[in-house]
Amino acid sequence: MTELWASPATTVVYQSALKASSSLRLRYQVARIVRKRVTFTVPFWPFFAWLRRFPVEPLRDSYVQSTDFLVQDLDQALRGHPHWTDSAPTRSRALSIVQQVHLAFSAVGKDDPRVSAQLESLHGEFRAEVLRRLRNTDEPALRLDRADWATLQEHEAQIRRENRLQSFDLSVANLEQHLERLRQTSLSVTSGSIYLLEGSYGSGKSEQAEAWLTQQIERYRLGEGAPVPIHVGARVVEQISLEDRLKSEVGLITLRARGVALVIDGLDEIRSERASRVLEDANALVMKYPASKILLTSRLGVLDGHLLLTETNHHVQAPLDTEAALSLIDTVSGTRPHEALQNPAFKENVKLPFFALAAAVVQRDGKTQLSRAGLMRALVAKALRRPGMVRTSVGTAEIARLLEQLAVNGTRRDRSDGMSEPERLTLLETGLVRRSDDDDQIHFTLPLLEQWFAAQRFQNDPQLIEEATRSSAEFEIWRWALAIALDESSWDTYNDIIMRCLAQDLGAGFWLIRESSRRSSRIEKAPNDPGLQARRVEHTVGYVKRTVPLYKELVFPLPAKDEHLVFDVNVNRGLINIGWYSTPETPVGSQQGDNPEELPLPLARWGVAPTAEKTWPWDHVRNGFNSGVDVRFWQHLDLGYPGGLWERERRFSLAAQLLDPRRGPQPYRIGLESLRTRLDEILQHVDLESLESFESGRLKVSGAEFRDLVNWARKCPHAEIERLVPSPMADPNTVDTAEDLYPRQLVDKYLLEAHGFGSEMYDQASDGLFSSFKWRWQEPDGALRGVIGVSEDSPMYRTGLDRIVTKIAVPAHLLDDIENEYGAPFDRSSNGRARFRTSAGDGGESLREAAFTVLDRERYPGSGGPPQIWSSSLLRTSGGRPASLIAHDWFRNNLSAVGLERVLSDGRRFH
Numbered sequence: 001m002t003e004l005w006a007s008p009a010t011t012v013v014y015q016s017a018l019k020a021s022s023s024l025r026l027r028y029q030v031a032r033i034v035r036k037r038v039t040f041t042v043p044f045w046p047f048f049a050w051l052r053r054f055p056v057e058p059l060r061d062s063y064v065q066s067t068d069f070l071v072q073d074l075d076q077a078l079r080g081h082p083h084w085t086d087s088a089p090t091r092s093r094a095l096s097i098v099q100q101v102h103l104a105f106s107a108v109g110k111d112d113p114r115v116s117a118q119l120e121s122l123h124g125e126f127r128a129e130v131l132r133r134l135r136n137t138d139e140p141a142l143r144l145d146r147a148d149w150a151t152l153q154e155h156e157a158q159i160r161r162e163n164r165l166q167s168f169d170l171s172v173a174n175l176e177q178h179l180e181r182l183r184q185t186s187l188s189v190t191s192g193s194i195y196l197l198e199g200s201y202g203s204g205k206s207e208q209a210e211a212w213l214t215q216q217i218e219r220y221r222l223g224e225g226a227p228v229p230i231h232v233g234a235r236v237v238e239q240i241s242l243e244d245r246l247k248s249e250v251g252l253i254t255l256r257a258r259g260v261a262l263v264i265d266g267l268d269e270i271r272s273e274r275a276s277r278v279l280e281d282a283n284a285l286v287m288k289y290p291a292s293k294i295l296l297t298s299r300l301g302v303l304d305g306h307l308l309l310t311e312t313n314h315h316v317q318a319p320l321d322t323e324a325a326l327s328l329i330d331t332v333s334g335t336r337p338h339e340a341l342q343n344p345a346f347k348e349n350v351k352l353p354f355f356a357l358a359a360a361v362v363q364r365d366g367k368t369q370l371s372r373a374g375l376m377r378a379l380v381a382k383a384l385r386r387p388g389m390v391r392t393s394v395g396t397a398e399i400a401r402l403l404e405q406l407a408v409n410g411t412r413r414d415r416s417d418g419m420s421e422p423e424r425l426t427l428l429e430t431g432l433v434r435r436s437d438d439d440d441q442i443h444f445t446l447p448l449l450e451q452w453f454a455a456q457r458f459q460n461d462p463q464l465i466e467e468a469t470r471s472s473a474e475f476e477i478w479r480w481a482l483a484i485a486l487d488e489s490s491w492d493t494y495n496d497i498i499m500r501c502l503a504q505d506l507g508a509g510f511w512l513i514r515e516s517s518r519r520s521s522r523i524e525k526a527p528n529d530p531g532l533q534a535r536r537v538e539h540t541v542g543y544v545k546r547t548v549p550l551y552k553e554l555v556f557p558l559p560a561k562d563e564h565l566v567f568d569v570n571v572n573r574g575l576i577n578i579g580w581y582s583t584p585e586t587p588v589g590s591q592q593g594d595n596p597e598e599l600p601l602p603l604a605r606w607g608v609a610p611t612a613e614k615t616w617p618w619d620h621v622r623n624g625f626n627s628g629v630d631v632r633f634w635q636h637l638d639l640g641y642p643g644g645l646w647e648r649e650r651r652f653s654l655a656a657q658l659l660d661p662r663r664g665p666q667p668y669r670i671g672l673e674s675l676r677t678r679l680d681e682i683l684q685h686v687d688l689e690s691l692e693s694f695e696s697g698r699l700k701v702s703g704a705e706f707r708d709l710v711n712w713a714r715k716c717p718h719a720e721i722e723r724l725v726p727s728p729m730a731d732p733n734t735v736d737t738a739e740d741l742y743p744r745q746l747v748d749k750y751l752l753e754a755h756g757f758g759s760e761m762y763d764q765a766s767d768g769l770f771s772s773f774k775w776r777w778q779e780p781d782g783a784l785r786g787v788i789g790v791s792e793d794s795p796m797y798r799t800g801l802d803r804i805v806t807k808i809a810v811p812a813h814l815l816d817d818i819e820n821e822y823g824a825p826f827d828r829s830s831n832g833r834a835r836f837r838t839s840a841g842d843g844g845e846s847l848r849e850a851a852f853t854v855l856d857r858e859r860y861p862g863s864g865g866p867p868q869i870w871s872s873s874l875l876r877t878s879g880g881r882p883a884s885l886i887a888h889d890w891f892r893n894n895l896s897a898v899g900l901e902r903v904l905s906d907g908r909r910f911h
Contacts (some may be wrong), residue, residue: 758831806844
């Protein structure tokens, strides 16, 4: 199309302009023709002055390039006239004028009467191409009218869609029916809010987001008050402020006046902590510019546990129903894969649009693939052998090698694609890559293709697996390619990669187990070798038992004193049983059969029905972790340092419950003499050394915890022990009404101290018990945790007890900077790790702005997350362990982010 603009239109207009250039009368005639044809006022004499010095030479260039130059030149020439103000869409008006100048020159030249019709017919695409060139200017959305901005956004959406379809060698016309269905099921995002669209790879998130954006574009074209539609990739805003990017894209004046209807696509393509920051930036943006609304897309498993996400503001992309998937295949290929439909796994796979298109492309060639891996491989093979490709001396294997190297370079985020220009040209012919708009580098048309080719390199380069698993930072960028590699790997390779990741970082290993298990294609036949399955699970559990101390400590049963914990695996009628035993003798070994050798009663037993996939033993062990941590979190004796805050709060809470089984409000101090007396009473009825657990009313603790309290009470030199966090309740004897029982000053001090100690507890457990988890939750430089917040009265209640707290976890050494940025003093906890003040009445918006300004300036990811609502019910139940509960909530969100959603409960627990 660009060539058409350049010839014959450009040539004819250029020749016409040359003939008119020597005559002021002809230029005057052009000026009058143009003023009559446009619908707005054109200041005649400044315009005619511009025509008198009309630069004819640019008309030698293509129509688009010459128009780009002339529009900017004309806009600058008319800028000083009162009828041509900065507040008007001056670039759109200049563009209309220049187009009419082209037409007028062709008319007065009378060389080719077809030129006018030709230029008119190219109006839509021509205008969009010129608008792309005019975009980089001050306040672009202000200088372009709504119709032109809408045209620009539609054109760019079309280009993005064509890029995605390029890999399938399809056009947008092939998918019109599918796209229409997406438009009919567009998401609803309200002004002043963010919305996260999640889904597995190939689920069509980007297309669904484009459908929503198309809807916003049309509303903007028709409505004066509609927000400005715009699309940005997550990679574009991972290193810079989202607000700064939008100021350059649409302009500050427009952002303030109208807001934006923004799509941020591909949060899974950037590091997780940066994805978290982009989500937080988006939330801050809609609060600052409430006319705005933002739709973000990401794969599952990137923002799990993020505190900004609620039941109402994120959604998992639903797969196509079977009929819609088959209709899509039928439309593209011309026929349905009837034979493949006999396999239920195939029907599940093609419900994801990417694999439906891949199946259609394969079906069009008369072939069939059932698995996702097979569909990917067939799609790539077809692209590498695309008809018309210039092969010269480069064979298919060499092209595949180059694509793998490009994928490795892209995954590493190298600045250069590492390709020579001839290699780039060769790879561009496959349709799997495209040139960047900003430079000459090439990139894959779809992130999934980059990750698939990187996964292929793992098979031939063991050193690359070592690179991907040697640190948390490396795993972060390679994790999707590793997950894809696991889909096609053998049992031995799968185990090798999983064990490498678990040894490096439990969070990374568990995330990878979940990611590989979730996408199991279920194509393998049911297992017919129970003995093999039993050996696999024995191998898996044995590895965990030997090499992952935290796992063993929190999940596996505890052996009796002077005994060892061993396990036995046996198969009984196809069911695999794992028994855990505390015994001085090692069991005979794994048994396969209906009558396993008699063993003592197990401490615990797992019964498992194996599936065909190689992932099931690891997935089952991971589920074991999910089921065993919550209770031990509260009873563990070594969450922090010996004698540290965890022990202090745990011991005080246990002592108070022993003295008052009703578990009422705990006192501020406990006398050691009364505690020793109570313990002596209990010890008359129990054997302390053999005690496995202790129960009294609703109180139930392990024997180890009870022994710890007894031994500590016997040795403690003090007469009293103090509660770690002061109670928010006043002395009942000093108040007249129930509302006065929780005065505001005590509640505020309680909040402050609980968060201060909770921050310190979090660090202690991060360095101790949870030190095996580093990926995605610790501050990048090991900074200590702090928390800053503002509190305000709940609008629903009148008592000081009911408070709403907006709080943000940040590195402790930045608390001073955030306080200074906020511009008002905060109250400080006794350990200096928490700061709170009464809210300015803006729902915490000014605190968020100050905190994120400092975090951005200091290059921190803000891993503590966004504001949280502090429940008033916690204050009413303040007799438990409030600082431990705060740390518990932070750890719960952290563990959810690495795929351990059920490890810690989301309910409030008070011990």
